[in-house]
Amino acid sequence: MKKFINDPKNFVNDMLEGILCAHPKQLTHVNDDRHCIVKAGPKRKGKVGIATGGGSGHLPLFLGYVGEGLLDGCAVGDVFQSPSSDQMFEVTKAIDSGAGVLYIYGNYGGDIMNFDMAAEMASMEDIRVEQVVAGEDVASAPKGEEGKRRGVAGIFFVYKCAGAKADELASLDEVKRVADKAAANVRTMGVALSPNIIPEIGKPQFSLGENEMEIGMGIHGEPGIRRGELRSAEEIVQEMLPPILDDIPIKKGDEVSILMNGLGATPLEELYVLYRTVHRMVVERGIAVFNVYLGEFATSLEMAGASISVFRLDDELKALLSTSARSPFFEQLTIG
Protein backbone atom coordinates (compact mmCIF):
# COMPACT_ATOMS: atom_id res chain seq x y z
CA MET A 1 0.00 0.00 0.00
CA LYS A 2 1.38 3.39 -1.00
CA LYS A 3 -0.69 6.20 0.49
CA PHE A 4 -0.20 9.64 1.95
CA ILE A 5 -1.29 8.80 5.48
CA ASN A 6 -0.14 9.09 9.06
CA ASP A 7 -1.57 6.59 11.53
CA PRO A 8 -4.22 4.76 9.45
CA LYS A 9 -6.59 5.00 12.43
CA ASN A 10 -6.51 8.79 12.14
CA PHE A 11 -7.07 8.88 8.39
CA VAL A 12 -10.55 10.37 8.49
CA ASN A 13 -9.77 12.79 11.28
CA ASP A 14 -6.62 14.01 9.51
CA MET A 15 -8.57 14.45 6.28
CA LEU A 16 -11.32 16.42 8.06
CA GLU A 17 -8.76 18.62 9.80
CA GLY A 18 -7.23 19.39 6.41
CA ILE A 19 -10.59 20.24 4.86
CA LEU A 20 -11.58 22.51 7.74
CA CYS A 21 -8.20 24.29 7.64
CA ALA A 22 -8.45 24.77 3.87
CA HIS A 23 -12.00 26.09 3.70
CA PRO A 24 -12.73 27.96 6.95
CA LYS A 25 -15.02 30.50 5.28
CA GLN A 26 -17.23 27.80 3.79
CA LEU A 27 -17.22 24.92 6.28
CA THR A 28 -17.13 24.51 10.03
CA HIS A 29 -18.00 21.78 12.54
CA VAL A 30 -20.27 21.50 15.56
CA ASN A 31 -20.34 19.72 18.93
CA ASP A 32 -16.52 19.80 18.97
CA ASP A 33 -16.59 16.89 16.51
CA ARG A 34 -15.06 17.26 13.05
CA HIS A 35 -17.37 14.50 11.82
CA CYS A 36 -20.26 16.98 12.18
CA ILE A 37 -19.68 19.33 9.23
CA VAL A 38 -21.99 22.30 8.63
CA LYS A 39 -21.98 25.32 6.36
CA ALA A 40 -20.11 28.26 7.89
CA GLY A 41 -21.93 31.51 8.55
CA PRO A 42 -25.39 32.38 9.84
CA LYS A 43 -28.47 30.24 9.16
CA ARG A 44 -31.14 31.67 6.91
CA LYS A 45 -34.36 31.97 8.87
CA GLY A 46 -37.18 29.91 7.42
CA LYS A 47 -34.98 27.88 5.10
CA VAL A 48 -35.36 24.11 5.27
CA GLY A 49 -32.06 22.59 6.39
CA ILE A 50 -30.72 19.76 4.26
CA ALA A 51 -28.38 17.18 5.74
CA THR A 52 -26.63 14.22 4.29
CA GLY A 53 -24.15 11.72 5.62
CA GLY A 54 -22.29 8.57 4.89
CA GLY A 55 -18.94 6.88 5.09
CA SER A 56 -15.66 8.49 4.08
CA GLY A 57 -13.68 7.44 1.04
CA HIS A 58 -15.97 8.97 -1.59
CA LEU A 59 -14.96 12.63 -1.84
CA PRO A 60 -16.43 14.88 -2.97
CA LEU A 61 -19.35 12.76 -1.74
CA PHE A 62 -20.76 13.47 0.83
CA LEU A 63 -19.49 16.52 2.63
CA GLY A 64 -18.36 18.12 -0.62
CA TYR A 65 -21.92 19.13 -1.36
CA VAL A 66 -22.31 21.25 1.76
CA GLY A 67 -22.39 24.78 0.39
CA GLU A 68 -24.40 27.63 -1.08
CA GLY A 69 -27.42 26.42 -3.03
CA LEU A 70 -26.67 22.87 -1.94
CA LEU A 71 -26.68 21.19 1.50
CA ASP A 72 -26.40 22.64 5.00
CA GLY A 73 -24.70 19.84 6.87
CA CYS A 74 -23.12 16.41 6.69
CA ALA A 75 -22.34 13.70 9.23
CA VAL A 76 -19.10 12.00 8.27
CA GLY A 77 -18.37 8.36 9.08
CA ASP A 78 -15.16 6.39 8.98
CA VAL A 79 -14.09 4.90 5.67
CA PHE A 80 -17.11 3.10 4.20
CA GLN A 81 -18.88 3.20 7.60
CA SER A 82 -22.02 5.02 8.60
CA PRO A 83 -21.65 8.01 10.90
CA SER A 84 -23.46 7.63 14.23
CA SER A 85 -27.05 8.69 14.83
CA ASP A 86 -25.77 11.10 17.43
CA GLN A 87 -23.50 12.85 14.91
CA MET A 88 -26.45 13.11 12.53
CA PHE A 89 -28.59 14.49 15.34
CA GLU A 90 -25.99 17.13 16.20
CA VAL A 91 -25.87 18.24 12.55
CA THR A 92 -29.68 18.29 12.50
CA LYS A 93 -29.89 20.59 15.52
CA ALA A 94 -27.21 22.87 14.09
CA ILE A 95 -28.88 23.39 10.71
CA ASP A 96 -32.53 23.62 11.74
CA SER A 97 -33.82 27.17 11.49
CA GLY A 98 -37.36 26.28 12.45
CA ALA A 99 -38.50 25.12 9.01
CA GLY A 100 -37.48 21.50 9.54
CA VAL A 101 -34.72 19.34 8.13
CA LEU A 102 -34.57 17.01 5.12
CA TYR A 103 -32.16 14.07 5.14
CA ILE A 104 -30.93 12.94 1.71
CA TYR A 105 -28.63 9.93 1.71
CA GLY A 106 -27.79 6.75 -0.12
CA ASN A 107 -29.58 3.43 0.29
CA TYR A 108 -27.28 1.54 2.68
CA GLY A 109 -28.43 -0.39 5.77
CA GLY A 110 -26.20 1.32 8.35
CA ASP A 111 -27.00 4.81 7.11
CA ILE A 112 -30.74 4.11 7.07
CA MET A 113 -30.74 2.80 10.62
CA ASN A 114 -28.76 5.74 11.96
CA PHE A 115 -30.67 8.42 10.06
CA ASP A 116 -33.96 6.86 11.25
CA MET A 117 -32.62 7.01 14.78
CA ALA A 118 -31.46 10.60 14.36
CA ALA A 119 -34.90 11.54 13.04
CA GLU A 120 -36.46 10.00 16.15
CA MET A 121 -34.07 11.93 18.40
CA ALA A 122 -34.92 15.12 16.51
CA SER A 123 -38.65 14.51 16.94
CA MET A 124 -38.10 14.32 20.68
CA GLU A 125 -36.75 17.88 20.44
CA ASP A 126 -39.62 18.98 18.19
CA ILE A 127 -37.55 19.28 15.02
CA ARG A 128 -39.51 18.03 12.04
CA VAL A 129 -37.46 15.72 9.82
CA GLU A 130 -38.28 14.13 6.48
CA GLN A 131 -36.08 11.67 4.59
CA VAL A 132 -35.29 10.85 0.99
CA VAL A 133 -33.23 7.73 0.42
CA ALA A 134 -31.52 7.76 -2.97
CA GLY A 135 -30.87 4.49 -4.80
CA GLU A 136 -30.29 4.67 -8.54
CA ASP A 137 -27.63 2.10 -9.42
CA VAL A 138 -29.43 -0.04 -12.00
CA ALA A 139 -26.82 -2.79 -11.66
CA SER A 140 -27.55 -3.30 -7.95
CA ALA A 141 -31.11 -4.62 -8.28
CA PRO A 142 -33.47 -5.30 -11.18
CA LYS A 143 -36.37 -3.13 -12.25
CA GLY A 144 -39.30 -3.77 -9.93
CA GLU A 145 -36.93 -3.91 -6.97
CA GLU A 146 -35.90 -0.24 -7.06
CA GLY A 147 -36.04 -0.10 -3.26
CA LYS A 148 -33.00 -2.37 -3.06
CA ARG A 149 -30.81 -0.24 -5.31
CA ARG A 150 -27.66 1.36 -3.95
CA GLY A 151 -27.20 5.11 -4.01
CA VAL A 152 -24.17 6.24 -6.02
CA ALA A 153 -23.06 9.30 -8.01
CA GLY A 154 -26.55 10.23 -9.20
CA ILE A 155 -27.39 11.51 -5.72
CA PHE A 156 -25.60 14.68 -6.87
CA PHE A 157 -28.69 15.61 -8.90
CA VAL A 158 -30.94 15.09 -5.88
CA TYR A 159 -28.72 17.35 -3.76
CA LYS A 160 -28.59 20.03 -6.44
CA CYS A 161 -32.34 20.21 -7.05
CA ALA A 162 -33.32 19.97 -3.37
CA GLY A 163 -30.72 22.61 -2.46
CA ALA A 164 -32.06 25.01 -5.07
CA LYS A 165 -35.64 24.44 -3.91
CA ALA A 166 -34.74 25.02 -0.26
CA ASP A 167 -33.05 28.28 -1.29
CA GLU A 168 -36.43 29.50 -2.56
CA LEU A 169 -37.61 29.15 1.06
CA ALA A 170 -39.98 26.39 -0.01
CA SER A 171 -41.62 24.30 2.71
CA LEU A 172 -40.17 21.01 3.94
CA ASP A 173 -42.87 19.09 2.05
CA GLU A 174 -42.05 20.93 -1.16
CA VAL A 175 -38.30 20.36 -0.83
CA LYS A 176 -38.96 16.69 -0.15
CA ARG A 177 -41.27 16.44 -3.16
CA VAL A 178 -38.56 17.85 -5.43
CA ALA A 179 -35.90 15.56 -3.93
CA ASP A 180 -38.14 12.51 -4.44
CA LYS A 181 -38.82 13.58 -8.00
CA ALA A 182 -35.12 14.07 -8.75
CA ALA A 183 -34.30 10.69 -7.22
CA ALA A 184 -36.98 9.04 -9.35
CA ASN A 185 -35.51 10.48 -12.54
CA VAL A 186 -31.86 9.55 -12.26
CA ARG A 187 -30.17 6.25 -13.14
CA THR A 188 -26.53 5.21 -12.87
CA MET A 189 -24.21 2.34 -13.68
CA GLY A 190 -20.52 1.95 -12.88
CA VAL A 191 -17.54 -0.08 -14.04
CA ALA A 192 -14.35 -0.85 -12.12
CA LEU A 193 -10.87 -1.53 -13.47
CA SER A 194 -8.88 -1.80 -10.25
CA PRO A 195 -9.66 -2.11 -6.51
CA ASN A 196 -9.49 0.38 -3.66
CA ILE A 197 -7.56 0.02 -0.41
CA ILE A 198 -9.10 0.97 2.94
CA PRO A 199 -6.22 2.56 4.91
CA GLU A 200 -6.96 0.67 8.13
CA ILE A 201 -7.04 -2.65 6.28
CA GLY A 202 -4.01 -1.91 4.14
CA LYS A 203 -4.66 -4.28 1.27
CA PRO A 204 -7.01 -4.27 -1.72
CA GLN A 205 -10.65 -5.11 -0.96
CA PHE A 206 -10.89 -7.44 -3.94
CA SER A 207 -8.73 -8.36 -6.89
CA LEU A 208 -9.27 -7.78 -10.56
CA GLY A 209 -6.94 -9.39 -13.07
CA GLU A 210 -4.59 -7.26 -15.18
CA ASN A 211 -6.96 -7.49 -18.15
CA GLU A 212 -10.26 -7.64 -16.27
CA MET A 213 -13.07 -5.21 -15.61
CA GLU A 214 -16.24 -5.52 -13.56
CA ILE A 215 -19.39 -3.92 -14.89
CA GLY A 216 -21.85 -2.73 -12.27
CA MET A 217 -19.51 -2.74 -9.29
CA GLY A 218 -20.60 -0.56 -6.36
CA ILE A 219 -18.62 2.29 -4.81
CA HIS A 220 -17.60 0.10 -1.87
CA GLY A 221 -16.54 -2.77 -4.11
CA GLU A 222 -19.93 -4.49 -4.00
CA PRO A 223 -20.13 -7.20 -6.67
CA GLY A 224 -21.31 -6.08 -10.10
CA ILE A 225 -23.25 -7.90 -12.77
CA ARG A 226 -20.47 -9.09 -15.05
CA ARG A 227 -16.74 -9.59 -14.70
CA GLY A 228 -14.84 -10.12 -17.88
CA GLU A 229 -12.00 -9.19 -20.14
CA LEU A 230 -11.38 -5.48 -20.54
CA ARG A 231 -12.98 -4.18 -23.73
CA SER A 232 -12.64 -0.95 -25.69
CA ALA A 233 -14.16 2.22 -24.23
CA GLU A 234 -16.82 2.15 -26.95
CA GLU A 235 -17.84 -1.41 -26.18
CA ILE A 236 -17.98 -0.69 -22.45
CA VAL A 237 -20.33 2.26 -22.95
CA GLN A 238 -22.41 0.19 -25.41
CA GLU A 239 -22.89 -2.36 -22.62
CA MET A 240 -23.57 0.12 -19.81
CA LEU A 241 -25.69 2.87 -21.34
CA PRO A 242 -28.75 0.97 -22.67
CA PRO A 243 -29.72 -0.49 -19.25
CA ILE A 244 -29.50 3.04 -17.80
CA LEU A 245 -31.68 4.62 -20.49
CA ASP A 246 -34.14 1.73 -20.73
CA ASP A 247 -34.81 1.61 -17.00
CA ILE A 248 -37.04 4.67 -16.47
CA PRO A 249 -37.17 4.63 -19.57
CA ILE A 250 -35.59 7.73 -21.11
CA LYS A 251 -36.96 8.08 -24.61
CA LYS A 252 -36.79 10.05 -27.82
CA GLY A 253 -37.73 13.67 -27.19
CA ASP A 254 -36.60 13.64 -23.55
CA GLU A 255 -34.01 16.08 -22.31
CA VAL A 256 -31.26 14.97 -19.93
CA SER A 257 -28.29 16.06 -17.88
CA ILE A 258 -25.40 13.60 -17.91
CA LEU A 259 -22.86 12.96 -15.15
CA MET A 260 -19.68 11.20 -16.27
CA ASN A 261 -17.99 10.35 -13.02
CA GLY A 262 -14.50 9.07 -12.24
CA LEU A 263 -14.13 6.63 -9.32
CA GLY A 264 -10.81 7.99 -8.07
CA ALA A 265 -7.90 6.83 -10.20
CA THR A 266 -9.20 7.35 -13.71
CA PRO A 267 -7.83 10.36 -15.60
CA LEU A 268 -10.12 12.99 -17.09
CA GLU A 269 -8.78 12.05 -20.52
CA GLU A 270 -10.32 8.59 -20.21
CA LEU A 271 -13.61 10.00 -18.92
CA TYR A 272 -13.82 12.12 -22.08
CA VAL A 273 -13.02 9.07 -24.20
CA LEU A 274 -15.99 7.34 -22.54
CA TYR A 275 -18.21 10.41 -22.79
CA ARG A 276 -17.69 10.64 -26.55
CA THR A 277 -19.61 7.39 -27.01
CA VAL A 278 -22.20 8.24 -24.34
CA HIS A 279 -22.99 11.47 -26.16
CA ARG A 280 -23.22 9.86 -29.58
CA MET A 281 -25.53 7.10 -28.37
CA VAL A 282 -27.81 9.47 -26.45
CA VAL A 283 -28.13 11.83 -29.41
CA GLU A 284 -28.72 8.89 -31.79
CA ARG A 285 -31.71 7.92 -29.68
CA GLY A 286 -33.21 11.37 -30.17
CA ILE A 287 -32.55 12.45 -26.59
CA ALA A 288 -31.39 16.05 -26.06
CA VAL A 289 -28.38 16.73 -23.82
CA PHE A 290 -29.07 19.82 -21.70
CA ASN A 291 -25.68 19.85 -19.94
CA VAL A 292 -22.85 17.59 -18.88
CA TYR A 293 -20.93 17.22 -15.63
CA LEU A 294 -17.62 15.43 -16.01
CA GLY A 295 -15.09 14.76 -13.27
CA GLU A 296 -15.01 13.23 -9.81
CA PHE A 297 -18.37 13.51 -8.05
CA ALA A 298 -18.48 10.21 -6.11
CA THR A 299 -15.32 8.16 -5.77
CA SER A 300 -14.12 5.00 -4.10
CA LEU A 301 -10.65 5.94 -2.84
CA GLU A 302 -8.14 4.92 -5.51
CA MET A 303 -10.46 2.67 -7.47
CA ALA A 304 -9.96 3.05 -11.22
CA GLY A 305 -13.25 3.11 -13.01
CA ALA A 306 -16.17 5.29 -13.97
CA SER A 307 -19.89 5.66 -13.68
CA ILE A 308 -22.46 7.12 -16.01
CA SER A 309 -25.55 8.86 -14.59
CA VAL A 310 -28.41 10.13 -16.71
CA PHE A 311 -30.92 12.56 -15.21
CA ARG A 312 -34.22 13.03 -17.02
CA LEU A 313 -35.36 16.65 -16.88
CA ASP A 314 -38.67 18.43 -16.92
CA ASP A 315 -39.09 22.21 -16.70
CA GLU A 316 -39.05 22.23 -12.92
CA LEU A 317 -35.97 20.03 -12.52
CA LYS A 318 -34.17 21.88 -15.29
CA ALA A 319 -34.74 25.23 -13.59
CA LEU A 320 -33.56 23.87 -10.23
CA LEU A 321 -30.50 22.24 -11.77
CA SER A 322 -29.57 25.51 -13.46
CA THR A 323 -29.20 27.78 -10.44
CA SER A 324 -25.77 28.76 -9.18
CA ALA A 325 -24.16 26.71 -6.44
CA ARG A 326 -20.88 26.81 -4.58
CA SER A 327 -19.01 24.52 -2.22
CA PRO A 328 -15.28 23.89 -1.80
CA PHE A 329 -15.70 20.90 -4.13
CA PHE A 330 -18.35 21.99 -6.62
CA GLU A 331 -19.11 25.30 -8.23
CA GLN A 332 -21.42 26.33 -11.00
CA LEU A 333 -22.66 29.66 -12.35
CA THR A 334 -26.30 29.96 -13.35
CA ILE A 335 -26.89 27.98 -16.55
CA GLY A 336 -28.73 29.70 -19.40
Added chain:
Amino acid sequence: MDTLCKDDIVAMIRAIRSTMEEQRDHLIELDAAMGDGDLGLTMVKAFVAADEYAASSDLTDLGKLLMQAGMTMAKAAPSTMGTLAATGFMRGGKALAGKESIDGADLAAFLRAFAAGIKERGKTEVGNKTILDVMHPAATAAEQAAADAVAPAGVLAAAAAAARTGWEEAKGMQAQHGRQAYYREQSIGKADPGATAGLFIIQAMLGAVESKEKS
Protein backbone atom coordinates in the same frame (compact mmCIF):
# COMPACT_ATOMS: atom_id res chain seq x y z
CA MET B 1 -45.16 -6.43 45.30
CA ASP B 2 -47.47 -5.19 42.55
CA THR B 3 -45.58 -2.19 41.27
CA LEU B 4 -42.02 -1.15 40.65
CA CYS B 5 -40.70 2.27 41.65
CA LYS B 6 -37.84 4.34 40.35
CA ASP B 7 -35.23 2.54 42.47
CA ASP B 8 -36.32 -0.76 40.92
CA ILE B 9 -35.91 0.58 37.40
CA VAL B 10 -32.48 1.98 38.21
CA ALA B 11 -31.55 -1.39 39.76
CA MET B 12 -32.74 -3.17 36.61
CA ILE B 13 -30.47 -1.10 34.41
CA ARG B 14 -27.63 -1.66 36.88
CA ALA B 15 -28.28 -5.42 36.67
CA ILE B 16 -28.16 -5.36 32.86
CA ARG B 17 -24.85 -3.50 33.05
CA SER B 18 -23.40 -6.10 35.45
CA THR B 19 -24.56 -8.97 33.25
CA MET B 20 -23.01 -7.39 30.16
CA GLU B 21 -19.75 -6.83 32.03
CA GLU B 22 -19.72 -10.46 33.18
CA GLN B 23 -20.62 -11.74 29.71
CA ARG B 24 -18.40 -9.36 27.77
CA ASP B 25 -15.88 -11.95 26.62
CA HIS B 26 -18.58 -14.50 25.91
CA LEU B 27 -20.38 -12.01 23.62
CA ILE B 28 -17.12 -11.06 21.92
CA GLU B 29 -16.42 -14.72 21.19
CA LEU B 30 -19.91 -15.37 19.84
CA ASP B 31 -19.74 -12.29 17.63
CA ALA B 32 -16.18 -12.88 16.43
CA ALA B 33 -17.19 -16.28 15.08
CA MET B 34 -19.45 -14.66 12.50
CA GLY B 35 -19.42 -10.89 12.84
CA ASP B 36 -16.80 -8.31 13.71
CA GLY B 37 -16.46 -9.25 17.34
CA ASP B 38 -17.34 -5.93 18.90
CA LEU B 39 -20.69 -6.87 20.43
CA GLY B 40 -19.33 -7.46 23.95
CA LEU B 41 -17.68 -4.05 23.92
CA THR B 42 -20.75 -2.38 22.45
CA MET B 43 -23.12 -3.77 25.06
CA VAL B 44 -20.82 -2.85 27.94
CA LYS B 45 -20.40 0.67 26.59
CA ALA B 46 -24.15 1.06 26.07
CA PHE B 47 -25.22 -0.15 29.51
CA VAL B 48 -22.43 1.55 31.45
CA ALA B 49 -23.68 4.79 29.92
CA ALA B 50 -27.33 3.93 30.63
CA ASP B 51 -26.51 2.99 34.23
CA GLU B 52 -24.51 6.14 34.88
CA TYR B 53 -27.31 8.21 33.44
CA ALA B 54 -30.11 6.46 35.35
CA ALA B 55 -28.24 6.51 38.66
CA SER B 56 -27.75 10.26 38.49
CA SER B 57 -31.04 11.29 36.90
CA ASP B 58 -33.59 13.16 38.99
CA LEU B 59 -36.49 12.41 36.64
CA THR B 60 -39.55 10.93 38.32
CA ASP B 61 -41.30 10.10 35.04
CA LEU B 62 -40.06 6.53 34.57
CA GLY B 63 -40.98 6.43 30.88
CA LYS B 64 -38.90 9.51 30.27
CA LEU B 65 -36.07 8.06 32.34
CA LEU B 66 -35.98 4.92 30.19
CA MET B 67 -36.27 6.99 27.01
CA GLN B 68 -33.36 9.21 28.02
CA ALA B 69 -31.34 6.15 29.02
CA GLY B 70 -31.90 4.92 25.46
CA MET B 71 -30.69 8.23 24.01
CA THR B 72 -27.57 7.97 26.16
CA MET B 73 -26.95 4.45 24.88
CA ALA B 74 -27.25 5.59 21.28
CA LYS B 75 -24.58 8.19 21.83
CA ALA B 76 -22.26 5.85 23.71
CA ALA B 77 -22.53 2.86 21.38
CA PRO B 78 -23.27 3.87 17.79
CA SER B 79 -22.99 0.38 16.25
CA THR B 80 -25.89 -1.69 14.92
CA MET B 81 -26.67 -3.53 18.16
CA GLY B 82 -26.04 -0.41 20.23
CA THR B 83 -28.54 1.48 18.10
CA LEU B 84 -31.07 -1.36 18.27
CA ALA B 85 -30.81 -1.68 22.05
CA ALA B 86 -31.06 2.10 22.36
CA THR B 87 -34.13 2.11 20.14
CA GLY B 88 -35.70 -0.57 22.35
CA PHE B 89 -35.28 1.58 25.44
CA MET B 90 -36.42 4.76 23.71
CA ARG B 91 -39.58 3.12 22.36
CA GLY B 92 -40.19 1.11 25.52
CA GLY B 93 -39.80 4.28 27.58
CA LYS B 94 -42.14 6.19 25.29
CA ALA B 95 -44.82 3.56 25.96
CA LEU B 96 -44.54 4.34 29.68
CA ALA B 97 -44.46 8.13 29.42
CA GLY B 98 -45.86 9.82 32.51
CA LYS B 99 -45.72 6.74 34.78
CA GLU B 100 -44.12 7.11 38.18
CA SER B 101 -44.67 3.47 39.08
CA ILE B 102 -44.82 0.41 36.87
CA ASP B 103 -47.01 -2.67 37.11
CA GLY B 104 -47.01 -5.96 35.24
CA ALA B 105 -49.06 -4.62 32.34
CA ASP B 106 -46.65 -1.69 32.00
CA LEU B 107 -43.72 -4.08 31.78
CA ALA B 108 -45.50 -5.99 29.04
CA ALA B 109 -46.14 -2.71 27.20
CA PHE B 110 -42.46 -1.82 27.59
CA LEU B 111 -41.33 -5.14 26.10
CA ARG B 112 -43.87 -4.93 23.27
CA ALA B 113 -42.72 -1.41 22.29
CA PHE B 114 -39.09 -2.54 22.67
CA ALA B 115 -39.66 -5.42 20.25
CA ALA B 116 -41.66 -3.28 17.81
CA GLY B 117 -38.93 -0.62 17.81
CA ILE B 118 -36.25 -3.18 16.99
CA LYS B 119 -38.38 -4.69 14.26
CA GLU B 120 -38.93 -1.31 12.64
CA ARG B 121 -35.40 0.07 13.03
CA GLY B 122 -33.68 -3.16 12.04
CA LYS B 123 -36.15 -3.71 9.18
CA THR B 124 -36.46 -7.34 10.16
CA GLU B 125 -39.08 -9.97 10.91
CA VAL B 126 -39.41 -12.78 13.41
CA GLY B 127 -37.51 -15.82 12.13
CA ASN B 128 -34.46 -14.01 10.73
CA LYS B 129 -32.17 -15.02 13.60
CA THR B 130 -31.95 -11.70 15.38
CA ILE B 131 -32.61 -10.20 18.80
CA LEU B 132 -36.25 -9.93 17.68
CA ASP B 133 -36.54 -13.72 17.96
CA VAL B 134 -35.99 -13.25 21.69
CA MET B 135 -37.79 -9.97 22.32
CA HIS B 136 -40.94 -10.79 20.39
CA PRO B 137 -41.84 -14.01 22.25
CA ALA B 138 -40.82 -12.36 25.50
CA ALA B 139 -43.25 -9.50 24.87
CA THR B 140 -46.04 -11.93 23.94
CA ALA B 141 -45.51 -14.02 27.07
CA ALA B 142 -45.39 -10.88 29.20
CA GLU B 143 -48.70 -9.70 27.72
CA GLN B 144 -50.34 -13.04 28.47
CA ALA B 145 -49.06 -13.01 32.04
CA ALA B 146 -50.14 -9.41 32.53
CA ALA B 147 -53.63 -10.24 31.22
CA ASP B 148 -53.90 -12.66 34.15
CA ALA B 149 -53.03 -9.76 36.49
CA VAL B 150 -49.68 -11.25 37.39
CA ALA B 151 -47.25 -9.07 39.40
CA PRO B 152 -44.06 -7.67 37.81
CA ALA B 153 -41.82 -10.56 38.90
CA GLY B 154 -44.22 -13.08 37.38
CA VAL B 155 -44.51 -11.10 34.15
CA LEU B 156 -40.73 -10.98 33.82
CA ALA B 157 -40.40 -14.67 34.70
CA ALA B 158 -42.81 -15.53 31.88
CA ALA B 159 -40.92 -13.20 29.55
CA ALA B 160 -37.55 -14.72 30.47
CA ALA B 161 -38.80 -18.27 29.92
CA ALA B 162 -40.18 -17.35 26.48
CA ALA B 163 -36.98 -15.44 25.68
CA ARG B 164 -34.93 -18.54 26.48
CA THR B 165 -37.10 -20.68 24.18
CA GLY B 166 -36.86 -18.06 21.43
CA TRP B 167 -33.10 -17.96 21.83
CA GLU B 168 -32.89 -21.75 21.44
CA GLU B 169 -35.12 -21.64 18.36
CA ALA B 170 -33.04 -18.86 16.79
CA LYS B 171 -30.00 -21.16 16.94
CA GLY B 172 -31.63 -23.32 14.29
CA MET B 173 -32.33 -20.39 11.97
CA GLN B 174 -30.24 -19.08 9.11
CA ALA B 175 -28.93 -15.52 9.49
CA GLN B 176 -30.38 -12.92 7.13
CA HIS B 177 -28.80 -9.73 8.41
CA GLY B 178 -25.37 -8.17 8.75
CA ARG B 179 -22.06 -9.85 8.24
CA GLN B 180 -23.48 -13.10 9.59
CA ALA B 181 -25.70 -13.41 6.53
CA TYR B 182 -22.59 -13.98 4.42
CA TYR B 183 -22.15 -17.29 6.21
CA ARG B 184 -25.56 -18.51 5.05
CA GLU B 185 -26.24 -22.09 6.18
CA GLN B 186 -23.03 -22.11 8.25
CA SER B 187 -24.90 -19.84 10.68
CA ILE B 188 -27.44 -22.60 11.41
CA GLY B 189 -26.89 -24.24 14.79
CA LYS B 190 -24.95 -21.31 16.24
CA ALA B 191 -26.33 -18.91 18.84
CA ASP B 192 -27.09 -15.47 17.46
CA PRO B 193 -24.99 -12.83 19.26
CA GLY B 194 -27.76 -10.20 19.21
CA ALA B 195 -30.38 -12.67 20.41
CA THR B 196 -28.00 -13.65 23.21
CA ALA B 197 -27.64 -10.01 24.27
CA GLY B 198 -31.45 -9.72 24.24
CA LEU B 199 -31.77 -12.80 26.44
CA PHE B 200 -29.26 -11.29 28.88
CA ILE B 201 -31.27 -8.06 29.06
CA ILE B 202 -34.49 -9.85 30.03
CA GLN B 203 -32.78 -12.26 32.42
CA ALA B 204 -31.08 -9.34 34.16
CA MET B 205 -34.39 -7.45 34.48
CA LEU B 206 -35.93 -10.52 36.11
CA GLY B 207 -32.89 -11.01 38.34
CA ALA B 208 -33.13 -7.44 39.63
CA VAL B 209 -36.79 -7.83 40.61
CA GLU B 210 -36.28 -11.29 42.15
CA SER B 211 -33.31 -10.22 44.25
CA LYS B 212 -35.38 -7.33 45.59
CA GLU B 213 -38.22 -9.65 46.56
CA LYS B 214 -35.79 -11.88 48.43
CA SER B 215 -34.28 -8.99 50.37
